[in-house]
Amino acid sequence: EAQVVESGGGLVQPGGSLRLSCVASGFSSSGYLMNWVRQAPGKGLEWVATIKQNESAKYYVESVKGRFTIFRDNPKKSVYLEMKSLRAEDTAVYFCTRVSILGMDVWGQGTTVTVSS
């Protein structure tokens, strides 16, 4: 069964940094685009970033450009989200997802990031 598991969330002060990790199992993650999606408390889903299979392209929502970096380590079946200059509005549950022709067809359970002093 295809699965992804996120980790790395936590409490961080405004202006701080955090790195989220996502490990895939049950499928060859190197063959897929991978995504991060977030959900602020009580709010809807927001796409954050996408990375192509060979890192040839990376895409970000406007609000995180210049602060977040998505990257991957295919031999480790892992995708990461490096987050810097964190703001209160970055507080959310962050989901890692697989992207296929079906859309976002595999989701992790999410990892919670809280930005607060």
Added chain:
Amino acid sequence: EIVLTQSPATLSLSPGEGASLSCRATQSVGTSFLGWYQQKPGQAPRLLIYGTSNRATGTPDRFSGSGSGTDFTLTITRLEPEDFAVYYCQQYGPSPPLTFGGGTKVEI
């Protein structure tokens, strides 16, 4: 950037009733690239419908999707208790951004 608007924001219904959820886009969305997700409290979203009208693995046949261009619909016939949740549409066209609608909450 394509913006998706879902309506209504909340739908109050009873088990056994039918539901029709709307998703409108500011630009034409290829039918291959419109999906619906279901999210229950405390859970991750799960893919329900892909390519406008194709049920994902495990999606009951009481769920159906339709539409084209800028107007898309998720229809649920005969609501079951487990169907009360929030539903999101999403366009995942060839290039990001991959936008979501604001969601429709189907409540009892």
